[in-house]
Amino acid sequence: MSDKGFEEKDEIFSKVLRAGRRTYFFDVRSTKAGDYYLTITESKKFTHDDGSYHYKKHKIYLYKEDFHSFQEILEEMTNFVIEEKGEEVISERHQKDFKKERNHESEDTVNESATAEKFSDISFEDL
Numbered sequence: 001m002s003d004k005g006f007e008e009k010d011e012i013f014s015k016v017l018r019a020g021r022r023t024y025f026f027d028v029r030s031t032k033a034g035d036y037y038l039t040i041t042e043s044k045k046f047t048h049d050d051g052s053y054h055y056k057k058h059k060i061y062l063y064k065e066d067f068h069s070f071q072e073i074l075e076e077m078t079n080f081v082i083e084e085k086g087e088e089v090i091s092e093r094h095q096k097d098f099k100k101e102r103n104h105e106s107e108d109t110v111n112e113s114a115t116a117e118k119f120s121d122i123s124f125e126d127l
Contacts, residue, residue: 021044022045038061
């Protein structure tokens with residue numbers, strides 16, 4: 001027996017996607033009744049300071065009755081991300097020359113905090 005009491009049969013068909021520290025495993029498996037379902041496993045490598053490492057795994061079980069809805073939503077979400085942000089990866093990890101943009105909301109919060117500190121001697125009881 002493995003995760004959550006599901007008995008996993010031999011993989012019928014498998015694909016692997018390596019993506020940096022993460023690896024995704026797509027496995028078609030068979031139920032006890034002989035029907036097929038899909039497992040998607042994310043495995044992420046964590047390295048300790050001493051050089052040793054461990055993996056954390058997260059698994060999704062996807063059954064045929066949910067394939068169509070899952071596929072539709074996945075396509076909708078991925079299209080949204082590409083339409084909004086394009087295909088170029090924007091992150092410190094993937095781009096050595098990445099410069100963080102100043103977050104105006106954070107600046108406003110800091111300015112509000114500084115302003116609030118100036119008026120900290122006012123008491124609501126005085127009103």
